[in-house]
Amino acid sequence: MSGRHPVAVIIGMMGAGKTRVGREVAQMLRLPFLDADIEIEREVGMSIPDYFAQYGEPAFRRVESELIARTLSDFDGIFALGGGAPMTPAVQDALAGYMDEGGRVIYLQADPKEAMERANRGGGRPMLDGGDANARWMRLYEQRDPVFTALANVHVRTHGSTPQMAARKVMNMIEERVVHVDVAGGDDYNVRIGEGAMNHLAGVLGPGAHRIALIHTQPVQRHSDRARALLRQAGYEVSDIVIPDAEAGKTVTVANGIWERLGREGFTRSDAVVGVGGGAATDLAGFIAATWMRGVHYVNCPTSLLAMVDASTGGKTGINTTGGKNLAGSFYTPAGVLADTTTLASLPNDIFIEGLGEVAKSGFISDPEILRILREHAAELRAFDGASLLGSPLEDVVDELIERTVRVKARHVSADLKEAGLREFLNYGHTMGHAIEKIEHFRWRHGNAVAVGMVYAAELASILGIIDDDLVVEHRTLLDSLGLPTSWNGGSYEDVLALMHRDKKARGNRLRFVVLDAIGHPIHLDDPPADAVEEAFRRIAG
Numbered sequence: 001m002s003g004r005h006p007v008a009v010i011i012g013m014m015g016a017g018k019t020r021v022g023r024e025v026a027q028m029l030r031l032p033f034l035d036a037d038i039e040i041e042r043e044v045g046m047s048i049p050d051y052f053a054q055y056g057e058p059a060f061r062r063v064e065s066e067l068i069a070r071t072l073s074d075f076d077g078i079f080a081l082g083g084g085a086p087m088t089p090a091v092q093d094a095l096a097g098y099m100d101e102g103g104r105v106i107y108l109q110a111d112p113k114e115a116m117e118r119a120n121r122g123g124g125r126p127m128l129d130g131g132d133a134n135a136r137w138m139r140l141y142e143q144r145d146p147v148f149t150a151l152a153n154v155h156v157r158t159h160g161s162t163p164q165m166a167a168r169k170v171m172n173m174i175e176e177r178v179v180h181v182d183v184a185g186g187d188d189y190n191v192r193i194g195e196g197a198m199n200h201l202a203g204v205l206g207p208g209a210h211r212i213a214l215i216h217t218q219p220v221q222r223h224s225d226r227a228r229a230l231l232r233q234a235g236y237e238v239s240d241i242v243i244p245d246a247e248a249g250k251t252v253t254v255a256n257g258i259w260e261r262l263g264r265e266g267f268t269r270s271d272a273v274v275g276v277g278g279g280a281a282t283d284l285a286g287f288i289a290a291t292w293m294r295g296v297h298y299v300n301c302p303t304s305l306l307a308m309v310d311a312s313t314g315g316k317t318g319i320n321t322t323g324g325k326n327l328a329g330s331f332y333t334p335a336g337v338l339a340d341t342t343t344l345a346s347l348p349n350d351i352f353i354e355g356l357g358e359v360a361k362s363g364f365i366s367d368p369e370i371l372r373i374l375r376e377h378a379a380e381l382r383a384f385d386g387a388s389l390l391g392s393p394l395e396d397v398v399d400e401l402i403e404r405t406v407r408v409k410a411r412h413v414s415a416d417l418k419e420a421g422l423r424e425f426l427n428y429g430h431t432m433g434h435a436i437e438k439i440e441h442f443r444w445r446h447g448n449a450v451a452v453g454m455v456y457a458a459e460l461a462s463i464l465g466i467i468d469d470d471l472v473v474e475h476r477t478l479l480d481s482l483g484l485p486t487s488w489n490g491g492s493y494e495d496v497l498a499l500m501h502r503d504k505k506a507r508g509n510r511l512r513f514v515v516l517d518a519i520g521h522p523i524h525l526d527d528p529p530a531d532a533v534e535e536a537f538r539r540i541a542g
C-alpha cells in the first residue's frame with residue numbers, strides 16, 4: 001500500500017467494544033487511535049444525538065462517509081468506525097478499496113447479549129431511541145451481522161474475553177503474515193501464519209458447509225480441541241476423527257475407515273474436511289477431501305514446523321503404499337491454510353529440527369536469505385524449546401523462516417501445480433530421502449531423510465563437476481549445525497537404487513534428480529551415469 005493508510009479498521013455492533021478494544025490494540029502496537037464518532041463530533045461541533053435530532057440520519061451518514069474516506073487515505077493507526085457506518089454503500093466501497101490495497105477490516109464479533117446490554121447502558125445512541133432498545137438493537141444486529149461478516153476480511157470473536165484478551169486477539173490478527181497462493185485454473189487461497197491464525201477457521205470455510213470432518217492425530221489433541229470449539233461456536237456439526245500418528249495414518253486402511261464413516265454420517269458434497277496436525281495428518285486429510293464424492297472443500301491447520309512450511313500448502317495430497325512414499329494421491333488444493341504458531345508451543349525439539357530440513361531445502365533451491373538466517377541463528381534453533389517460544393526473540397526468527405519458506409513453495413506451486421517441471425525443484429533431496437524413509441520403515445523422520453538426501457544430491461552434482469566441493473561442504477556444515485543428519489548407512493545400494501527408480505520424477509528406466517548448479521539455482525539431472533549415482537551413495541555412508 002502506498003501513502004498513509006490505517007493499520008486496521010475495526011467494525012462491529014454498538015456495544016461490541018470497538019473503542020475500548022481499539023484503544024488497547026493501538027497502545028500495544030504503539031500506534032495512534034481514532035474513533036470515527038469522536039472525530040465526527042469534533043468536526044460538527046455537537047454530539048451525535050444532537051446532530052441526528054437537528055439534521056437527521058441521512059445528513060449524518062454523509063458526514064460520516066466523507067470523514068471515513070478521508071481517514072482511510074490519511075491516517076496510519078487503528079481506526080474504529082461507528083456501528084452503522086459499514087451499512088452505507090459509500091463506506092462499503094471505500095473499505096473494499098482499502099482491503100484491495102492490503103488493508104484489514106476487522107469485524108469485532110461480541111456476544112450479542114453482552115454487546116446489547118453495554119450499548120443500552122451507555123446511552124447516547126440515537127439508533128436505539130424510540131421504544132424497546134433491546135428489540136431495536138436485535139433488529140439492527142440481524143440486518144448488520146451478515147453485512148459485516150461478508151464485508152470484513154478478518155473476524156475476531158470476543159465472546160467471554162476481557163477487553164485486553166480481545167485486544168491481544170486483534171493484535172495477533174494484525175501481526176499475522178499472509179502468503180497468497182495463485183492457482184492457475186483453480187481457486188486462489190491464503191496461507192495465514194501467526195498466533196491465533198486458527199481463529200480464521202469459520203471465515204475460510206464459509207457458510208456452505210454444514211458438517212466438518214475434523215481429522216487429527218492424538219498428540220495434537222489440544223489443538224484439535226480448539227479447532228472443534230471454534231467450529232462448533234460457528235454452528236458447524238463436527239465429526240472428530242482421530243487417525244494413527246505419523247506415517248501410520250497415511251494408509252489406504254485408514255483412508256477407507258474414514259470413507260466408511262463419512263458415508264455412515266451422511267457427509268455430502270457441500271460438507272468439508274479440516275486437517276489438524278503434522279504433514280502426515282494434513283496429507284491424509286487432503287487425500288480424503290480430494291476423494292470424498294470426488295472432492296470437497298478442506299482447510300489445513302498445520303501444527304508442526306514441517307507441515308507449516310511445506311506439507312499443508314500446494315495441494316499434494318496422498319498416502320503411502322507398500323511400494324513406497326506418497327505413491328497414491330492427487331493434486332488438490334485447500335481452501336486455506338491456517339498456520340497457527342501457538343501450536344508450536346507443544347512441538348517436541350526433534351520434530352522442530354526435522355522441519356528445518358525442508359526450510360533449508362527452500363533456502364538452497366530459491367532463497368539464500370533463508371540460509372543466512374539459519375546460519376545466524378543455528379544455535380538457538382537447534383535448542384528449540386516450544387514451551388518458551390511464544391513471545392521470545394526466536395519466535396520472530398521462526399515466523400520469518402516460515403513465511404519465507406511458504407513463499408518459496410507458493411511461487412513453485414502457483415507456476416506449476418501439477419509438477420510438469422518447475423515444481424520438481426521442491427523435491428530437492430527427496431529422491432534419496434524417500435528411499436531412506438521406506439528402508440527405515442518410516443522410523444526416520446521425513447525432514448531428516450531429506451537432509452541426507454540433499455547432501456547426496458550435492459555429492460552427485462560435485463562428482464559430475466556441476467558444483468565445487470565447497471558447496472557440498474556448505475550443505476554438510478549448515479545441516480549439521482542445525483542438528484540434522486548428513487549421513488546414512490542403513491541399507492544396501494541395490495535397495496536404494498530400486499526405490500529411487502520408483503520416485504515420481506523417474507521416467508521409464510531413467511533416474512531423474514534435482515541438483516543445484518549454484519545456491520538458488522536448481523536444475524534437472526536426467527539419467528546420470530550409474531557409477532556417479534553409486535559413488536555419491538558411498539559418500540553419504542558416513
Ligand SMILES: NC(=O)c1ccc[n+]([C@@H]2O[C@H](COP(=O)([O-])OP(=O)(O)OC[C@H]3O[C@@H](n4cnc5c(N)ncnc54)[C@H](O)[C@@H]3O)[C@@H](O)[C@H]2O)c1
Binds near residue numbers: 348
Ligand atoms: N504434501 C506435501 O507437499 C508434503 C511436503 C512435505 C512433507 N510432506 C509429508 O509430511 C509428513 C511429515 O510431516 P511432519 O514432519 O509434520 O511429520 P508428522 O506428521 O509425522 O508429525 C510428526 C509428529 O509430531 C506430532 N506433532 C505435530 N504437531 C505437533 C504439535 N504442535 N505438538 C505436539 N506434537 C505434534 C505428530 O502428531 C507426529 O507425532 C510426511 O509424510 C511427508 O511425506 C508432504
Ligand SMILES: O=C(O)C(=O)C[C@@H](O)[C@H](O)[C@H](O)COP(=O)(O)O
Binds near residue numbers: 310419430
Ligand atoms: O510440493 C512439492 O512438490 C514437493 O515436492 C514438496 C516435498 O517437500 C514433499 O515432501 C512432497 O510430499 C514430496 O512429494 P512427492 O511427489 O515426491 O511424493
